[in-house]
Amino acid sequence: MEFRRIDRFPPYVFATVNDMKMQARRAGEDIIDLGMGNPDIPPPQAVIDKLKEAADNPRNHRYSTSRGVPKLRQAVADLYQRSWGVELDPETEICTTIGAKEGLSHLAWVLCGPGDSVLVPEPTYPIHTYAMILAGANLTSIPMSMESDFFADLVDAYEHTEPKPRVVLCSFPHNPTSAVASREFFEQLVEFAKARDVMVIHDLAYADLVFDEERAHSFLEVPGAMDVGVEFFSMSKSYSMPGWRIAFCSGNREMVGALTKLKSYLDYGVFQPIQIAAIIALNECTEAPKQIREIYRSRRDTLCEALGRAGWDIPVPPATMFAWAPIPEPFRAMGSLEFSKFLVEEAKVGVAPGVGFGQTGDDFVRFALVENEQRIRQAARGIRRALEKGAKGA
Numbered sequence: 001m002e003f004r005r006i007d008r009f010p011p012y013v014f015a016t017v018n019d020m021k022m023q024a025r026r027a028g029e030d031i032i033d034l035g036m037g038n039p040d041i042p043p044p045q046a047v048i049d050k051l052k053e054a055a056d057n058p059r060n061h062r063y064s065t066s067r068g069v070p071k072l073r074q075a076v077a078d079l080y081q082r083s084w085g086v087e088l089d090p091e092t093e094i095c096t097t098i099g100a101k102e103g104l105s106h107l108a109w110v111l112c113g114p115g116d117s118v119l120v121p122e123p124t125y126p127i128h129t130y131a132m133i134l135a136g137a138n139l140t141s142i143p144m145s146m147e148s149d150f151f152a153d154l155v156d157a158y159e160h161t162e163p164k165p166r167v168v169l170c171s172f173p174h175n176p177t178s179a180v181a182s183r184e185f186f187e188q189l190v191e192f193a194k195a196r197d198v199m200v201i202h203d204l205a206y207a208d209l210v211f212d213e214e215r216a217h218s219f220l221e222v223p224g225a226m227d228v229g230v231e232f233f234s235m236s237k238s239y240s241m242p243g244w245r246i247a248f249c250s251g252n253r254e255m256v257g258a259l260t261k262l263k264s265y266l267d268y269g270v271f272q273p274i275q276i277a278a279i280i281a282l283n284e285c286t287e288a289p290k291q292i293r294e295i296y297r298s299r300r301d302t303l304c305e306a307l308g309r310a311g312w313d314i315p316v317p318p319a320t321m322f323a324w325a326p327i328p329e330p331f332r333a334m335g336s337l338e339f340s341k342f343l344v345e346e347a348k349v350g351v352a353p354g355v356g357f358g359q360t361g362d363d364f365v366r367f368a369l370v371e372n373e374q375r376i377r378q379a380a381r382g383i384r385r386a387l388e389k390g391a392k393g394a
Contacts, residue, residue: 008133013337013356020344032379035340035350037175037321037368041240041292044285047277054273064272066263068096068248072275075282076233076248083207084221092253093226095260098270099245100205100232103259105131106266107230107249108167110258111199112137117165119157121150123357123364125175128203132169140165143360146179146315146324151188158196168193171203173216173319176357176366180210180319186222193228199255200229208238208289210319211297215289220251230255237321238289239281246270246278296321299369299376306380311387323367324354330391336362346386349379 014035021031042048054060067073073090080086088094097103104127112118114136120128122141132139140161142153150170158165168189172181193200202219210216219231230251236242249259269275281288303323304316314325326332327339334342336353343349343365352368354361371379 005134005136009130013353016337017340017344017350017353020341021350024344024348029348031344031348031350032371032375032382033350034367034369034371034376034379035352036370038370039237039240039242039321040370041295043239043241043244044281044288046285047239047241047281050280051273051277054276057273060272060276062272064269064275066096066267066269067260068094068269069272069275072096072279072282073248075279076250079233079282080218080220080250083215084218086218086220088220088250089253093250093256095249095256095263096270096275097232097247097249097259097263098267099236100203100234100247101127101131102245103232103247103249104128104169104201104203105134106262107201107255107259108132108135108137110262111135111167111201111255115163116167117161117163118167118169119154119161119165120169121171121174122359123176123354123361125171125203125205126357128169128171129358132167137167141358141360144174144177144179146177150179150181151185151192154189155192158192158198164196165198167199167201169201169203171205173206173210175205175320176322176352176354176361176364177324178317178320178322181217183217183222186217186219186225189219190222190224190228194224198228199252200225202229202231204231205234206237206320207233209293209296209321211293211300212318216319226251226253228252230259235278235281238292239278239285240288240292241278241281244270244274244278246274296369299371299373302373302376303367303369303380306377307383310380310384312383321369323369325351325365325367327354327363327365328387331387332363336365340365342390343383343386346389347379347382349382349386 121144234247354364
């Protein structure tokens, strides 16, 4: 059989490592899973309590609205005002989505069609690529690393792409590399988009997980950004609510309006008790993102120190809940998938193979900081033994 759209998807390399982890666990082995970025920190208790209360109200089990209840959209507008000084109209410039992945994917449908060109970083979070593939667009990859000049590479990619791209997608702080962007970068991006009639999508999933600043810059804080693009903000990481599936698309009212119109045909929005609980998170739990950030900071420091003692020095990530680790030189020829399998087998540790984020990520693996410090140290000890054994075998 042939299946439309998904035939352009590459093999899902994460599934190979996931299968190995499951088989090892079924065999009774203790596998420390630092692969998937699945937060283990509980949401604020006030949010959980509000969810329970709202779920007890029969009226909240009816269909909701696909763009989100008014008080929630107002709470998002208030967040942008106090965090970045951005004024948003909750009626026309904010749409609630069922997580950022859903919102990004459906926005791609209304912005792109077969034959359109888009610019997307590589390596990057897979949905940034797959959303555009599902829309039928042609992708031009922009090299992404901690050392690269992403804006210069973006302009170069635009100039060498035909037809000229109509959409640029970027995400800072960046998954998987953890790179951050300055306000100057966003100023350049807005000027670039205006001059070339390009639309911008910015994924701000890790807004509050920046370790040397209070929070990341918002694309929308730059004057003129609302003329050319939108931004996604998610509750998953900032408030540790990943399974709740709630995020927001904010910015250019035409783009937000197009997404809202499409969603009105496709869904009835997020379960209303979740929306009500999210209002409490945004309005009353303002310290929660800082507390969550400090937990990840401690885990980051523990991971980098423990891997260093194991003989694997990795760059200290400035943001996100991930560490993007170059594969040790003696093992680099294996590629990231085989090296990830090696770590499951020999170290009893799961990591994400870098090739799953794009071919240019094949010299790296990604660690997710989703275990406590004790387990992270245990993982590093297993990795040390595996590296020593592998080096002797070589």
